[in-house]
Amino acid sequence: MTVEIQDGRIASIDGNQCKRGETYVSTEILDPVRILTSIVRLYDGSQRMCPIRTSKPIPKHLLREMARACSKLEIHAPVRVGEVVVHNIMGTGADVIVTRNID
Numbered sequence: 063m064t065v066e067i068q069d070g071r072i073a074s075i076d077g078n079q080c081k082r083g084e085t086y087v088s089t090e091i092l093d094p095v096r097i098l099t100s101i102v103r104l105y106d107g108s109q110r111m112c113p114i115r116t117s118k119p120i121p122k123h124l125l126r127e128m129a130r131a132c133s134k135l136e137i138h139a140p141v142r143v144g145e146v147v148v149h150n151i152m153g154t155g156a157d158v159i160v161t162r163n164i165d
Contacts, residue, residue, distance in 0.1 A: 063087055095119035099161075100132045102147065107139025107164045114147055116156040128152055140165045 063077040065087055072091060078084045089095065097119050104112040114135075120128065128151060137147055141160045148158040 065091060067091070094122040096122050096125060098125055098128055098132070098158075100129055102132060102135040102137055104141070104164060105136060105138045107141070109164050112137060112139075112141055112164055113161045114158050115161050116151065116154075117146075117159050118156045120151075120154045120156050124152060124154065128154075132158060 063075060063083065065075050066073040072088055075084050075087055078087065097116055099113070099115045101111040101113050104110060114132065116128075131152070132148075135147060135158075137160075140163075142163050143160060145160040146157045147160060150156070151158050
């Protein structure tokens with residue numbers, strides 16, 4: 063794909079074979095987002111750590127800061143997949159959720 067940018071905006075996109083490709087490239091250039099995955103300390107459980115992720119993609123520039131915030135989290139067992147650990151983390155509209163059942 064070829065993308066032409068003028069004045070901080072996408073002027074044209076060529077070479078894409080579907081609309082999804084155009085949408086993906088636009089997002090990657092103008093406002094890249096990622097799902098944050100990590101682990102947090104788990105107390106009273108069969109394991110010491112619990113995997114987590116954001117419920118939706120978050121702005122890429124917030125990943126490091128959000129990872130630092132998540133590294134300080136401590137949760138208690140039992141936990142279930144989809145359980146919310148933090149609502150609306152850093153005002154992004156994304157929740158931090160558990161990705162594994164642990165008793």
